[in-house]
Amino acid sequence: MAHSTLPDDLADIEAARELLKGVIRPTPLEHSRALSEMVGGDVHFKCENLQRAGSFKIRGAYARMSRLTGEEKARGVVAASAGNHAQGVALAGRLLGISVTVFMPNGAPLPKVQATRGYGAQVRFHRHTVDDCLTEARRFSQQTGAVLIHPFDHVDVVAGQGTVGLEILEQCPDVRTVVVSTGGGGLLAGIGTAIKTKRPEAKVVGVQAETAAAYPRSLEAGHPIPLEKMSTMADGIAVGCPGDVPFAIVRDLVDEVRTVGEEMLSRALLHLLERAKLVVEPAGAAGVAALLADPRSFEPPVVAVLSGGNVDPLLMMRVIRHGMAAAGRYLQFRVVTTDRPGSLAALLRILADTDANVLEVEHSRTGPALGVNEVEIGLQIETQGPDHCKQVLHTLSEAGYQLKLG
Numbered sequence: 001m002a003h004s005t006l007p008d009d010l011a012d013i014e015a016a017r018e019l020l021k022g023v024i025r026p027t028p029l030e031h032s033r034a035l036s037e038m039v040g041g042d043v044h045f046k047c048e049n050l051q052r053a054g055s056f057k058i059r060g061a062y063a064r065m066s067r068l069t070g071e072e073k074a075r076g077v078v079a080a081s082a083g084n085h086a087q088g089v090a091l092a093g094r095l096l097g098i099s100v101t102v103f104m105p106n107g108a109p110l111p112k113v114q115a116t117r118g119y120g121a122q123v124r125f126h127r128h129t130v131d132d133c134l135t136e137a138r139r140f141s142q143q144t145g146a147v148l149i150h151p152f153d154h155v156d157v158v159a160g161q162g163t164v165g166l167e168i169l170e171q172c173p174d175v176r177t178v179v180v181s182t183g184g185g186g187l188l189a190g191i192g193t194a195i196k197t198k199r200p201e202a203k204v205v206g207v208q209a210e211t212a213a214a215y216p217r218s219l220e221a222g223h224p225i226p227l228e229k230m231s232t233m234a235d236g237i238a239v240g241c242p243g244d245v246p247f248a249i250v251r252d253l254v255d256e257v258r259t260v261g262e263e264m265l266s267r268a269l270l271h272l273l274e275r276a277k278l279v280v281e282p283a284g285a286a287g288v289a290a291l292l293a294d295p296r297s298f299e300p301p302v303v304a305v306l307s308g309g310n311v312d313p314l315l316m317m318r319v320i321r322h323g324m325a326a327a328g329r330y331l332q333f334r335v336v337t338t339d340r341p342g343s344l345a346a347l348l349r350i351l352a353d354t355d356a357n358v359l360e361v362e363h364s365r366t367g368p369a370l371g372v373n374e375v376e377i378g379l380q381i382e383t384q385g386p387d388h389c390k391q392v393l394h395t396l397s398e399a400g401y402q403l404k405l406g
Helices: 006-020 033-039 057-066 070-075 084-096 110-118 130-144 155-171 186-198 215-221 244-253 262-276 283-293 313-326 343-353 386-398
Strands: 029-031 043-047 077-080 100-104 122-125 177-181 203-209 256-260 302-306 330-338 357-364 374-382 403-405
Touching: 006 057, 006 155, 006 186, 029 155, 033 043, 033 262, 033 283, 033 302, 043 155, 057 084, 057 155, 077 084, 077 130, 084 100, 084 110, 100 110, 100 130, 110 122, 155 186, 155 244, 155 302, 177 186, 177 283, 186 203, 186 244, 203 215, 203 283, 215 244, 215 256, 256 262, 256 283, 262 283, 262 313, 283 302, 313 330, 330 343, 330 386, 343 357, 343 374, 343 386, 386 403
Parallel strands: 043 302, 077 100, 100 122, 177 203, 177 302, 203 256
Antiparallel strands: 029 043, 330 374, 330 403, 357 374
């Protein structure tokens, strides 16, 4: 992708779109009434979670791999990924008849591993981060001659991801703000190029997990700066350093890169499940998290890109619980009371009278702070929201219970 003039960049994205005809499906644009009310104007979801292989990654992977020479295709390809790029490369390899090896971090979500293998790729595990896997993939490429298919740092990959931007412009021609989950920056750079070329007055906003946000510091410095450490539930955007190719585009074209905390990511995932009936992984929900965090700072119409839906069910369960707690719908506390028959029943009666739903109960009869005739009871309850939490706590306090929250 040439960076000298925007039209040349757009031409590359349009060429990638021709390559992808019959390979991808144009994903739907869904209106969100709930978020529209918060923002004060129309908000739409660009549902790349419904794309083939469960994310936008097939766009860039296929665009890159379809342009390999016959000799390069014969050597096979190698990739590094926490899951979505792995599936995109594996599916592209199956469609193009190219052998694929993927390095994935230890502990990568099992459904992503199984799906990658299901498309015919060979999966190898290496250390704990995508950056570690990328280093190993480069070594493998040098040793075997396999072509490295980088998840974001290549012009053809960026062009492929930019086709999402073309679809957004067709589905929402008057869009004013596009909000994009961001890891290495390939999707953000591609969408930014398409949007800014055809609708320069629209804003493009990237969103990163604040505990894995390499872009804000890098943009401030003017060049990519690697993170020393990162930790986030949003494994799909946990990238330690921006790529040179997307960074140059993001620096020149993207209006802003924001960060969101883990609490907002889990609340966004829960919001999408409950209100939009959409299954989205934490990384794919980053744009929605930014909207929930500060809805009035986005000019409508807004399109938030849901970049992927490949979520481990076990992680989904934990995130849902975390999201409900963040939304004030879970309450966890401990009380010390007399260890005698009826004590627990009395406590549970009070909770029942407040319409709180008890999920878990734990007894502890030993501890340095407990008397001989005392018991500590830990409870996790489901509530109807923050106001209901306050009501429950007030009722228990009025009944004489001393509470330890958390």
